[in-house]
Amino acid sequence: MSLLSVHDLAVARGGMRAVEGVSFTLDAGQALILRGPNGIGKTTLLRCLAGLQPPVAGRIQMAPDSAAYAAHADGLKSTLTVAENLAFWARIFDRADIAPALAAMNLQGLRDRAAATLSAGQKRRLGLARLLVTGRAVWLLDEPTISLDAASAALFADVVRSHLAQGGVTVIATHIDLSLPQAQVIDLTEYRANPGAPSARPAGFNEAFA
Amino acid sequence: MSIWEYANPVKFMRLSGAILPWVAAGAAICTVAGLVWGVLTPPDYRQGASVKIMFLHVPAAMMAINIWLMMLVASLIWLIRRHHVSALAAKAAAPIGAVMTVIALVTGAAWGQPTWGTWWEWDPRLTSFLVLFLFYIGYIALWEAVEDPDSAADLTGILCLVGSVFALISRYAAMFWSQGIHQGSSLSVAPGERMSAVYRYPLYLTMLGFFLLFLTLVLIRTRTEIRLRRTAALQAREARQ
Amino acid sequence: MIALLLRDLRLATRAGGGFGLGLGFFLILCALIPFGTGPDTDVLASIAPGILWVGALLACLLSLDRIFALDFEDGSLDLIATSPIPLECAVIAKAAAHWLTSGLPLIVAAPLFGVLLQMPAAANGWLVLSLLIGTPALSLLGAFGAALTVGLRRGGLLLSLLVLPLYVPTLIFGAEATRRGAAGMDASTPLVFLAAITLLTVALIPFAAAAAIRINLR
Numbered sequence: 053m054s055l056l057s058v059h060d061l062a063v064a065r066g067g068m069r070a071v072e073g074v075s076f077t078l079d080a081g082q083a084l085i086l087r088g089p090n091g092i093g094k095t096t097l098l099r100c101l102a103g104l105q106p107p108v109a110g111r112i113q114m115a116p117d118s119a120a121y122a123a124h125a126d127g128l129k130s131t132l133t134v135a136e137n138l139a140f141w142a143r144i145f146d147r148a149d150i151a152p153a154l155a156a157m158n159l160q161g162l163r164d165r166a167a168a169t170l171s172a173g174q175k176r177r178l179g180l181a182r183l184l185v186t187g188r189a190v191w192l193l194d195e196p197t198i199s200l201d202a203a204s205a206a207l208f209a210d211v212v213r214s215h216l217a218q219g220g221v222t223v224i225a226t227h228i229d230l231s232l233p234q235a236q237v238i239d240l241t242e243y244r245a246n247p248g249a250p251s252a253r254p255a256g257f258n259e260a261f262a
Numbered sequence: 263m264s265i266w267e268y269a270n271p272v273k274f275m276r277l278s279g280a281i282l283p284w285v286a287a288g289a290a291i292c293t294v295a296g297l298v299w300g301v302l303t304p305p306d307y308r309q310g311a312s313v314k315i316m317f318l319h320v321p322a323a324m325m326a327i328n329i330w331l332m333m334l335v336a337s338l339i340w341l342i343r344r345h346h347v348s349a350l351a352a353k354a355a356a357p358i359g360a361v362m363t364v365i366a367l368v369t370g371a372a373w374g375q376p377t378w379g380t381w382w383e384w385d386p387r388l389t390s391f392l393v394l395f396l397f398y399i400g401y402i403a404l405w406e407a408v409e410d411p412d413s414a415a416d417l418t419g420i421l422c423l424v425g426s427v428f429a430l431i432s433r434y435a436a437m438f439w440s441q442g443i444h445q446g447s448s449l450s451v452a453p454g455e456r457m458s459a460v461y462r463y464p465l466y467l468t469m470l471g472f473f474l475l476f477l478t479l480v481l482i483r484t485r486t487e488i489r490l491r492r493t494a495a496l497q498a499r500e501a502r503q
Numbered sequence: 504m505i506a507l508l509l510r511d512l513r514l515a516t517r518a519g520g521g522f523g524l525g526l527g528f529f530l531i532l533c534a535l536i537p538f539g540t541g542p543d544t545d546v547l548a549s550i551a552p553g554i555l556w557v558g559a560l561l562a563c564l565l566s567l568d569r570i571f572a573l574d575f576e577d578g579s580l581d582l583i584a585t586s587p588i589p590l591e592c593a594v595i596a597k598a599a600a601h602w603l604t605s606g607l608p609l610i611v612a613a614p615l616f617g618v619l620l621q622m623p624a625a626a627n628g629w630l631v632l633s634l635l636i637g638t639p640a641l642s643l644l645g646a647f648g649a650a651l652t653v654g655l656r657r658g659g660l661l662l663s664l665l666v667l668p669l670y671v672p673t674l675i676f677g678a679e680a681t682r683r684g685a686a687g688m689d690a691s692t693p694l695v696f697l698a699a700i701t702l703l704t705v706a707l708i709p710f711a712a713a714a715a716i717r718i719n720l721r
Contacts (some may be wrong), residue, residue, distance in 0.1 A: 069506060074552060098720075100579075102581075102585050103584075104581060104585065104720050104721060105583060105720070105721035106721065111650075114606025117587050119585060120585070121581065121582065121585045123578055123581060124578070125576075125577050125579075125581070126577070126579040127574075127577055127579035127582045128577060129510070129514055129577070129579075131514060131516070131517040132513070132517075136513075140506055140510045141582070143505075143506035144506055144507065144583070144586045144587070144588060145586060145587060146587065182582075186586075200528070
């Protein structure tokens with residue numbers, strides 16, 4: 053039983069198709085790493101998987117309410133403490149216990165600090181700890197290791213591995229080797245929408261315009 | 263052959279290009295003839311010559327409301343069936359509607375000064391036209407502010423829907439709030455209220471003229487919008503190659 | 504949904520949350536009006552209901568752009584949109600938080616500021632009642648405007664332009680109810696209309712605002 057399967061997906065950014073023909077299937081415990089140069093459409097693809105924007109073509113099969121999305125912005129409120137920030141997201145996802153998430157991302161010592169006083173890497177760790185309180189199986193991660201030092205990145209890789217070991221799946225756009233077991237790799241350069249092809253007409257656009 | 267065929271921009275461009283000269287000629291003939299005929303009508307026994315401003319005022323006011331209704335229908339078609347021509351037609355119609363509202367307000371003021379003794383009166387009809395003008399301004403401003411054309415079409419469509427509900431409520435709220443001194447409906451056919459045929463026929467002619475004028479302008483503007491979209495699409499493809 | 508409401512209330516009351524700014528603006532507005540109109544008691548008493556309603560409406564407008572813009576900037580809105588809470592409920596929670604932090608203080612303060620404007624004491628009850636019924640609609644319509652303009656760089660001014668025409672019916676019936684109360688007449692008819700508009704807003708706007716947010720996020 054696959055947790056996330058994508059068939060012939062095409063996504064658009066700014067009214068133009070970015071990538072097309074993307075297909076993959078993730079079974080429990082599998083990871084997918086997205087690679088490709090800046091602007092190829094990694095973020096757009098992840099937002100599409102998260103349900104934040106509609107695909108131009110193709111199918112995404114995933115149980116409803118099973119994806120957790122983490123992007124460049126961590127969704128932190130600077131006047132709330134670390135524990136308050138995390139407890140808020142836990143309540144949104146109907147969870148109560150934030151202690152394991154704090155422990156996993158090594159945040160216990162910062163528990164009562166206001167988020168405004170955290171460093172960029174500490175904020176990032178808090179943002180990633182949020183994934184643990186969602187209790188969701190499909191993690192969609194957009195450059196998760198940005199502004200993390202080597203030790204924190206390794207810590208995060210451990211968290212992802214234990215998520216996979218518990219039967220979750222993850223799609224990660226990253227350039228860092230997180231040494232994940234059985235990770236599939238997709239280089240989006242191969243799926244770049246060809247501007248000359250008829251299918252690459254401006255997305256969501258009446259075909260007769262172009 | 264379905265009407266939705268014309269939602270295809272190429273078919274729309276072909277048809278609109280063919281009928282545009284005829285519509286424009288009809289608009290010019292009806293508007294000029296109607297206005298000249300209107301000026302030549304005898305002065306009213308109570309209002310004197312000032313009654314003749316009606317031949318501008320009534321058609322403009324009628325179009326101001328009907329253009330908003332047309333935008334509402336076009337927005338609904340866009341939101342439900344995703345036809346781009348429909349969204350662009352709504353965008354093209356808005357400034358015309360705003361100008362019609364201004365014409366109605368200004369001609370009304372020019373007529374109200376000698377007749378009611380004031381340029382402006384917080385009468386329900388005047389008030390609701392002012393509110394309608396504010397809605398036009400907000401709608402146009404939202405189109406200008408949003409960069410992505412499809413998002414702009416979606417957001418303005420939603421604003422048009424919500425705005426229609428609240429514009430309608432504002433009209434009835436204004437009737438509750440002030441009794442008003444405005445004339446009854448100009449086109450009323452109730453006995454004793456019906457306008458004399460001397461005025462009625464030139465008025466019908468100018469109304470037809472204003473409708474054709476709107477049709478001319480909205481076709482030209484929609485064609486321009488379609489060409490702009492096509493240019494943007496071609497440039498975007500060029501940039502990627 | 505309750506969690507979202509509580510978080511917004513906590514954010515508003517913490518340092519830098521802007522709590523009380525609207526109230527300060529309302530006070531200044533009520534203090535400035537007599538400088539503009541002259542201190543004549545009869546003039547002030549006759550315009551007081553309208554001034555208090557317009558003042559409450561403008562004070563409410565001040566904090567509207569914060570409803571979604573801050574959450575949009577720090578990414579919270581993306582995360583809320585992917586959470587189990589329907590976006591429609593999130594709109595209601597955020598509008599409720601705005602009403603509790605901006606609308607409710609204005610309602611409490613309005614009779615006090617009415618004293619500055621020589622409002623007849625008989626109108627106080629009607630003023631508070633009409634504000635209680637009418638201001639939730641102002642917060643919800645404001646949330647709709649904020650949702651339309653959330654992704655825009657210069658959204659603030661546009662927001663006022665979009666929202667103020669939507670406020671017209673609420674303002675008309677709210678001020679009318681207070682005016683009738685001040686004149687010693689029965690104000691129940693405008694109050695019923697006011698309640699009808701608020702109920703319509705509650706029924707309609709969460710869907711429109713949620714749709715606008717979804718469009719702005721994609």
